[in-house]
Amino acid sequence: MNFERNIQLIIEYDGSNYCGWQVQKNGVSIQEVLNKAIQKITKEDIYITGSGRTDAGVHALGQSAHFKTQTSIPINKIPFAINSQLPKDIRIQDAIERNIDFHSRYSAVGKIYEYKILNSEHGSALDNNRMYHIRERLDIDKMRQAAKYFLGTHDFTGFSSVHSSVINKVRTIDYSDFDIDGTHIIYTVRGNGFLYNMVRIIIGTLIQVGKGKIDHEDIPMIIGSKERAKAGPTAPAHGLYLQKVLY
Amino acid sequence: MNFERNIQLIIEYDGSNYCGWQVQKNGVSIQEVLNKAIQKITKEDIYITGSGRTDAGVHALGQSAHFKTQTSIPINKIPFAINSQLPKDIRIQDAIERNIDFHSRYSAVGKIYEYKILNSEHGSALDNNRMYHIRERLDIDKMRQAAKYFLGTHDFTGFSSVHSSVINKVRTIDYSDFDIDGTHIIYTVRGNGFLYNMVRIIIGTLIQVGKGKIDHEDIPMIIGSKERAKAGPTAPAHGLYLQKVLY
Structure with a gap:
């Protein structure tokens, strides 16, 4: 054997x-x-x-x-x-x-996710299942400023699915920023862990900032409230990429 | 009316x-x-x-x-x-x-095509139908040199499908080069017209150069021979993109 x-x-x-x-x-x-x-x-x-x-x-x-x-x-x-x-x-x-003790979940110390938005008039045939298409022009500067407020250690109760059963909802994010390439808007976030739907609710909130529906200066208050209803909607799944698991 | x-x-x-x-x-x-x-x-x-x-x-x-x-x-x-x-x-x-005389085919003065190669060990799940995956390491320098030989006006009989019924097979190419981005190798070609399968046979030939199976200095002889059998195989369809039609 x-x-x-x-x-x-x-x-x-x-x-x-x-x-x-x-x-x-x-x-x-x-x-x-x-x-x-x-x-x-x-x-x-x-x-x-x-x-x-x-x-x-x-x-x-x-x-x-x-x-x-x-x-x-x-x-x-x-x-x-x-x-x-x-x-x-x-x-x-x-x-x-x-080695025999390695565990892909419990040994992980962090994760990197990307979320891809296509901010164009008519969407893309080729990126149809690969990017979230938003027609309305987004204010990237405001989204960038808003993204910075997620840095650091926070209780992300308001940014997790109400169906989440995890008890400790405190997580630390050490990278949260956008890359822009023409009509492509790529959000990258790195943290020591993410709650259920957390990245999709963060980006859903940042998109509301880009549309002018949430003021970027209100993000600390929204995080602090721990109320799911104050954050933006859960952004669609097809824009999200699990980039890397860190050990 | x-x-x-x-x-x-x-x-x-x-x-x-x-x-x-x-x-x-x-x-x-x-x-x-x-x-x-x-x-x-x-x-x-x-x-x-x-x-x-x-x-x-x-x-x-x-x-x-x-x-x-x-x-x-x-x-x-x-x-x-x-x-x-x-x-x-x-x-x-x-x-x-x-205006009423415009014709998408007869008014066109040229076309730009791209061909996307993924030169990596295991291929890509996300680009599976979008790039031609080649495992064998390609010699990009040689492919670049070979690509230059296609510039100018040539009889492309050897680079068209034997099923092509077009009589005049002389075409002019004024751009033929590669862009490299990590494992992505993108070939761009611009010309006043392309015969049936012509881009796929050109890139199929350039790939043979990259694999060392055709010498880049033999390209002028291969073009001059007008023999389909001397050129490389027709590269797969799923790497090819019609980028732009010029008027």
Whole structure:
């Protein structure tokens, strides 16, 4: 019998055709597709654990996950082997041999997300499932100023889904800014953890600032209120990308 | 009865789910979807004419087409009206009122195409239908040098499909170069016209140069031979973008 190995995977996916990361009764999940592909190549009943869920439609450039196995497949062959069993909209980009205690979720010290907005008249055929199209001209300067108020350690109760069951809602954000490239507006946020829907509610609030519906100077008050109703709406899933999980 | 108008459309599309631009017996074409959408909003039996065909899987950022109509819809409302009847993977980006003699094909003086290559180990889930994935490391310097040989006026018989029925195969290319951004290799070519499959055979040949299978200094001889068999294979459709039609 071989030694048990703990293998971390870095995964890119187009979330458009999945019900999200996590196995669910209705719809095909990314986790389920990965489980089946890995079971096929290892011929073991493995189970993959992710760094966290992503919702239906959310994309990932660097989702992180791990699984325990006794397979003898060399580590550098693992991405090729798994990719050969995966649909084209899920790709393993890297496989890393970890010590047995590594856990893709509990060992993580932070995450980076991007949110992509297309601020143009008619939207894009090619980026249709890849960016959130907003016709109304956004005030980027005000959005930039508003984004800065999210930096630091805050209780993000008002920026999480009311369905969230987590008790400690204090999180620290150390990067929160926009990049502009013509009609493309890209928001990047890095933090030590994010509550359910937190990034989508933050960007939903920043979009309201860009539309002039929320004053950027009111952001500290909105955060402080801890009231979900004071923040903006949850922005659509298809603009969101899990960029990287930090360890 | 209203005056006859001649309206040019600038169209973006994701070619992945279509059998190409032109109406065909098997599969849904972009032209057919546009005809139906415009017929619906004008309530006329209009017929849209494109600047040229694109094959199944080929994308466009700026396909150009025109149609004659007596509709009274103001020109600035036309993109919104047509887009409201189109699937999300086809978008009208602009509508321009032209004089009655304008013809999207015969009035064109040139075209710009891009071809996108992803030169990475494992391919991309998100760019799966958007870039041609090549694993083998390409020699970009050699491809750049080879690309220059296509500049000028040449008989491109060897760089067109053997099924092409056009008699005059002389075309002039005035831009032919690569842009590199990490693992993304983008080829841009501008010319006064392109034969059937010509861009895909040119880039297919340049890829052979990048792989070391064709010497870049042999390109003038290959062009001069007018033999299809001497050029490289036809590169896949899904890396190709019709960028702009010039008038």
